[in-house]
Amino acid sequence: MILDFLKNAANLKNVSRQGWIDKLSMENPESVADHSYSMAVMGMVVSDMNDYNSEKILKMILIHDLAESQIGDFTPNQLNKEKKKELENDAFTKIIQDLPENIKTKYSEIWREYQEHISPESKLVHQIDKLEMALQAKTYEKKGHSTEKLESFFESAKKDLDDEKLKELFTQIINDN
Secondary structure, three states: OOHHHHHHHHHHHHOEOHHHHHHHOOOOOOEHHHHHHHHHHHHHHHHHHHOOOHHHHHHHHHHHOOOHHHHOOOOOOOOOHHHHHHHHHHHHHHHHOOOOHHHHHHHHHHHHHHHHOOOHHHHHHHHHHHHHHHHHHHHHHHOOOOHHHHHHHHHHHHHHOOOHHHHHHHHHHHHOO
């Protein structure tokens, strides 16, 4: 009953983050699973620091890119937001279809909150998504990738952060040598 769900989650280890391929011409960038794990650690700490519902945030982080196990990782240049949302919603519904009803209902609600930015947790997770991207960009910069090519990742993250603690972390990431 849950094996297909678990296989989809595990498949995220095989889905490369497309933005790094497109902008840096990387052959072996981080996977979506790598990204989700790093986000989960960030989410755990930030959530506990801010007294958010950590369990909900961690679940949201762990499922926020789950649809990509079926459809792949698309950058904003590849698909418009509405088409991407439609593909993701269809894939997510398919992925959770065989889970027990009570779990399916919980995950669907968390998914909907994330997709629609309708809760404090979802707003925080969207920002953590961007912050993690900035952290990875800084990691790639330290490995010798072009600062110029990475600038769009830093700018994208910066413009979407409004939580003061996340802004402070972003500044620390950018200034980390």
